[in-house]
Amino acid sequence: MILDQIIRDCQRQDIKAQEQLFRLLSPKLFAVCLKYSRNYEEAQDNLQDGFMLIFEKIGQFAFAGSFEGWAKRVMINNALQVYRKESHLKLLNEEVIADEEVVEVEEINVSMDHLLRLIQELPDRYRLVFNLYVIENYAHKDIAEMLDISIGTSKSNLSRARTILKDKLEARTYNTLTAR
Amino acid sequence: MSEKKNIDKFFQEQFRDFEADVPESAWPEIERRLQKKKKRRVVPIWWRLGGVAALLLIGLLVIDPMGWRDAKRDLPSEAPIVQRDTTQPVGSGSQDQHAVADADSTQLESDEAIANGGVHSPASGSSNVEKNDASNGGTSDRTKQDWKDIDRTKTNDASAVATAERKNNSANGADGSTKPNLRNANRPGARTKQNPNAVGQTDDAIAQSANNNRRTAGERNRKKSVENVSNVGTTDKSPNEERVAQANPSDRTKKKLDATQSATEKQNVDTGQTESIGTNLLPKTDDKTAVATQEKKDLTKDSTAVAEQPNPLDELLQQKGAPKDPKSKSLKRWEIASTVAPIYAGSTAGGSPIDTTFAGNSKSYDTQLSYGLAVEYALSKKFKLRAGVNKVSMSYNTNDVALYATMDGNTLPNLDSPAPNNSLGFGKTAARGVTTSRSAAVTETGNLETDKFQGRINQKMGYIEVPLELSYAVLDHKFGIDVIAGVSTLFLDDNRVMLYADGFRTDLGKANNLNATHFSSNLGVGFRYAFWNSFEANFQPTFKYQINTFSGNDGNFKPFFFGLYSGLSFRF
Numbered sequence: 001m002i003l004d005q006i007i008r009d010c011q012r013q014d015i016k017a018q019e020q021l022f023r024l025l026s027p028k029l030f031a032v033c034l035k036y037s038r039n040y041e042e043a044q045d046n047l048q049d050g051f052m053l054i055f056e057k058i059g060q061f062a063f064a065g066s067f068e069g070w071a072k073r074v075m076i077n078n079a080l081q082v083y084r085k086e087s088h089l090k091l092l093n094e095e096v097i098a099d100e101e102v103v104e105v106e107e108i109n110v111s112m113d114h115l116l117r118l119i120q121e122l123p124d125r126y127r128l129v130f131n132l133y134v135i136e137n138y139a140h141k142d143i144a145e146m147l148d149i150s151i152g153t154s155k156s157n158l159s160r161a162r163t164i165l166k167d168k169l170e171a172r173t174y175n176t177l178t179a180r
Numbered sequence: 181m182s183e184k185k186n187i188d189k190f191f192q193e194q195f196r197d198f199e200a201d202v203p204e205s206a207w208p209e210i211e212r213r214l215q216k217k218k219k220r221r222v223v224p225i226w227w228r229l230g231g232v233a234a235l236l237l238i239g240l241l242v243i244d245p246m247g248w249r250d251a252k253r254d255l256p257s258e259a260p261i262v263q264r265d266t267t268q269p270v271g272s273g274s275q276d277q278h279a280v281a282d283a284d285s286t287q288l289e290s291d292e293a294i295a296n297g298g299v300h301s302p303a304s305g306s307s308n309v310e311k312n313d314a315s316n317g318g319t320s321d322r323t324k325q326d327w328k329d330i331d332r333t334k335t336n337d338a339s340a341v342a343t344a345e346r347k348n349n350s351a352n353g354a355d356g357s358t359k360p361n362l363r364n365a366n367r368p369g370a371r372t373k374q375n376p377n378a379v380g381q382t383d384d385a386i387a388q389s390a391n392n393n394r395r396t397a398g399e400r401n402r403k404k405s406v407e408n409v410s411n412v413g414t415t416d417k418s419p420n421e422e423r424v425a426q427a428n429p430s431d432r433t434k435k436k437l438d439a440t441q442s443a444t445e446k447q448n449v450d451t452g453q454t455e456s457i458g459t460n461l462l463p464k465t466d467d468k469t470a471v472a473t474q475e476k477k478d479l480t481k482d483s484t485a486v487a488e489q490p491n492p493l494d495e496l497l498q499q500k501g502a503p504k505d506p507k508s509k510s511l512k513r514w515e516i517a518s519t520v521a522p523i524y525a526g527s528t529a530g531g532s533p534i535d536t537t538f539a540g541n542s543k544s545y546d547t548q549l550s551y552g553l554a555v556e557y558a559l560s561k562k563f564k565l566r567a568g569v570n571k572v573s574m575s576y577n578t579n580d581v582a583l584y585a586t587m588d589g590n591t592l593p594n595l596d597s598p599a600p601n602n603s604l605g606f607g608k609t610a611a612r613g614v615t616t617s618r619s620a621a622v623t624e625t626g627n628l629e630t631d632k633f634q635g636r637i638n639q640k641m642g643y644i645e646v647p648l649e650l651s652y653a654v655l656d657h658k659f660g661i662d663v664i665a666g667v668s669t670l671f672l673d674d675n676r677v678m679l680y681a682d683g684f685r686t687d688l689g690k691a692n693n694l695n696a697t698h699f700s701s702n703l704g705v706g707f708r709y710a711f712w713n714s715f716e717a718n719f720q721p722t723f724k725y726q727i728n729t730f731s732g733n734d735g736n737f738k739p740f741f742f743g744l745y746s747g748l749s750f751r752f
Contacts, residue, residue, distance in 0.1 A: 015214060022207050027199035034200055044203060051210050104184040115194055134188045135195055162187050 007067060010058045018055055025068065026051070029075050034116055035131050036079035038124070046082065050075040076136070080146055083124045103162040105169050118168050125149075126161035133158050222696055226569075226644050226671045233567040233646065237557055241514065515556040515564075517718060517749030523548045524742045525574040528725075531736030533693060534637060534677065535592050538578045539735055546575040546638075550743055552645070564651045566666070573642035573674060574739060581637050581679070594693045594733050595677055635681025641694060641729075642674025649702060662706035668724060672696045695731045700724040700741070714751040719744070 003024070009017030030047050037043035054074050061070055119127055128147060132138045133154075138146070140154040147154070525545045532538035552570030559565055649666025672695065677688040704722025711717055724741040 013214075013218070015211065018214065019207060019211065022210065026202040026206065030202045030206075031195075031198045031200040035195070044206060047202070047206055048210050048213070052213055055214065103187045105187050105190055106184055110194075112194065112198065115191070119191075130191075134191050165191075166187055 003067060004063065007058065007061060007063070010055060011061075013055075021054075022051060025071055028068065029071060032072055032075050033079065035119055035135065036076065036128065038120055046075070046079050050078045053078055076132075080128065083128060084148065103159075103166050105166050108169070110169065118165055121168075122161055122164060126157050126164065129154055129157040130161040130165075218696075222644075222671050222673065225697070226646070229646055229669065230569055233648070234555075237555055237565075237567065240557055512714060512751040513558040515558070515716075515749050515751045517554045517556065517568075517716075517747050519550075519552055519554055519568070519570065519718070519720075519745045519747035521550045521570075521743035521745040523550050523572060523574070525576060526740055526742070528738045528740055529736050531734070531738075532578055533691065533730050533734045533737040534578060534594055534639060536735050538581065538637070541581065542579045544577045544579060546577070548573045548575055550645070550741075550745075554647075554747075554749075556651075556749070561656065562653045564653070564662075566647070566649045566651060566664075568647055570645040570647065571642070571673075572645045572670070572741065572743075573640060574741065575638060575640040577636040577638045577680075579636045581635055581681070592688070594691055596689045596692045635679055637688065638676075638678045638680060639691065640674060640676045640678075641672065641691075643670040644673050645670045645700075647702060651706060658710050660706075660708045660710075662708070662720075664702070664704040664706050664720060664722060666702050668700045668702055670698050670700060670726075672698075693730045693733045695728055698726065698728040700726045704745075708749075716749045716751065717746075718749055719746045721745070 006017045006020050006024070010021055026047065029050065030043065033043040033046045033050065034040070037046050054071050057074060061067060119130070122130065125147065129143055132143045132146065133140070140151045140158075143149075143154045144151045149157075524547055527543065530539060532541065532543070550570050550572035552568055552572075554566050554568030556564050556566040645668045647666055647668035649664050651662040651664040653660055653662050655661040675690040675694055677691055679686040679688050702722055702724045704720050706718060706720040708716045708718045721742070721744050724743065726739045726741065729739055730737070
């Protein structure tokens with residue numbers, strides 16, 4: 001398989017293969033970075049750092065499972081690293097709230113840009129929990145471990161994230177509606 | 181009316197297969213960081229390897245794997261005990277002499293026996309003989325045959341004890357019993373207990389047990405002979421023999437003389453005979469075999485007499501306390517040297533690693549200077565192990581190069597050229613200005629002569645070299661000659677290709693077919709002159725054939741270095 005050969009060449013530090021791998025995977029991986037970062041600039045930094053890590057650790061990939069999944073995990077772990085260092089400085093409402101009522105939104109037409117921005121505007125930890133739970137489908141138990149928080153905190157972070165997003169979405173809807 | 185949807189599902193659907201546009205600047209930045217990392221890797225490897233080499237040498241200094249240091253220290257003052265030790269019946273002595281004469285190696289191999297019983301005996305023999313050797317002055321060239329003689333001497337002395345033990349394990353016990361004070365005092369229980377197992381012990385075990393007991397001169401003597409004999413015995417061929425003999429000729433000489441004298445002083449009834457041993461052994465300076473035979477005779481005469489040597493001598497010796505520091509006369513194992521060398525590089529085959537176009541061009545090699553440090557450890561008087569670190573580079577010119585501007589882009593695949601230069605095309609100028617070139621643009625150019633520049637391409641490869649070599653001393657006096665062979669590891673440190681044409685210089689970038697690490701095999705001759713104290717001046721012309729310099733496309737270019745390494749070294 002062509003990707004396999006590229007991976008093998010990357011394991012040999014072949015710079016041409018490394019570039020090929022970048023061209024192949026960066027669109028998806030940059031999308032991941034955008035979701036996990038605070039803004040576009042940070043997403044770029046995280047993309048670069050993430051790829052450096054991928055190239056560094058590519059020797060560890062044993063061709064078991066999807067490489068894309070492996071690379072994505074490396075990228076996400078890198079993002080988590082960044083915020084793990086900072087998160088202890090930020091104060092969040094850690095009060096454990098009642099478990100999630102189903103939060104619903106209207107299925108409106110929103111641009112990806114806007115959605116991304118909403119996510120990026122979330123407080124760091126809420127954003128991470130939301131991404132890990134909703135997009136990557138990790139369980140709260142795993143998220144708690146990855147972020148070094150309690151399961152309860154993970155759940156309440158998720159709830160709060162959902163609420164904020166819903167409010168912002170609806171505000172936007174309302175704005176667009178009333179803007180007429 | 182829009183539908184309501186679970187917010188999770190909403191986001192999931194929106195972000196499914198979401199791909200983003202990657203900014204153009206992303207990859208160049210990553211590429212830059214990757215290349216920076218590649219460069220940095222070279223130096224840490226060097227540090228690590230250098231550290232390993234240094235650690236190895238330090239380790240050798242600290243850990244004494246074969247008890248060399250102890251061997252040295254234990255040599256002195258064995259003589260006094262010698263006279264006492266041959267407690268074995270005369271008969272065994274004489275038998276043993278034959279055995280000894282006939283089968284040195286086998287006898288020597290039964291070190292265990294010798295060790296346990298005959299420890300004392302060899303001392304005088306060895307000490308005297310070695311003293312003789314030392315006084316000969318030519319210790320450096322001791323041959324194996326000489327050693328056999330010495331061994332014979334030693335074992336003759338020990339024979340009464342040793343062979344008796346060998347033949348009869350219980351004899352070991354007997355030895356223990358006949359010399360109770362000595363044995364028990366110095367190795368409580370060890371000898372008597374060990375004796376039955378003596379034959380089964382290894383030389384190392386013996387040497388170690390020897391090392392363990394250093395309380396008295398007596399012990400030391402015993403140990404010394406154990407180690408001497410065991411060392412010699414196990415390795416007839418090894419440099420150990422020479423080492424043990426040669427390593428400490430001077431200190432042994434001195435101390436044995438003292439010991440012998442004091443020993444002879446302390447003899448009582450049997451003094452005459454013991455003295456005869458000592459005196460008989462002493463004067464045979466040149467004829468080692470004579471000494472051996474003499475000692476044999478003496479043994480038959482004296483064994484019984486000596487056997488009855490009383491214990492008070494032993495006690496006196498035990499009271500003597502620690503010996504003088506033997507290190508003052510011991511072999512100086514360590515040497516530090518600084519080296520500077522003009523390097524004449526060349527290639528054993530034609531060809532060009534820059535491009536096959538230049539395979540036939542004439543090459544001229546610049547003489548470079550290499551400098552560095554080396555550490556040397558003497559494994560024996562003859563063999564030394566050396567390691568070091570040098571900075572070396574090779575710079576050569578490919579002449580008669582024609583340079584054109586083309587549309588082809590980089591036409592030198594073996595070089596990574598910086599951007600503006602990768603639109604240069606290269607060709608080779610023939611003697612009369614008619615050019616051959618791979619570039620299509622050339623043939624389309626109207627006037628070849630005016631469109632080209634002539635020049636030379638200079639390729640410079642700089643390395644950090646870590647050599648590891650073994651040197652064998654062919655001659656070792658104040659003036660010495662060594663034969664040196666080894667390998668070096670070279671780490672690429674500098675990689676530049678420049679074009680010099682018509683008065684200007686263009687950076688063509690780096691060669692991408694150079695290995696970051698490669699090796700060379702080295703062969704050389706060293707001349708050394710000790711001009712003052714422990715300082716020596718060295719001159720070592722060495723030929724280093726480079727292996728695996730290029731990762732590919734080497735164009736049949738096989739480089740080598742010939743360096744005239746000179747420097748100063750200090751021994752300690």
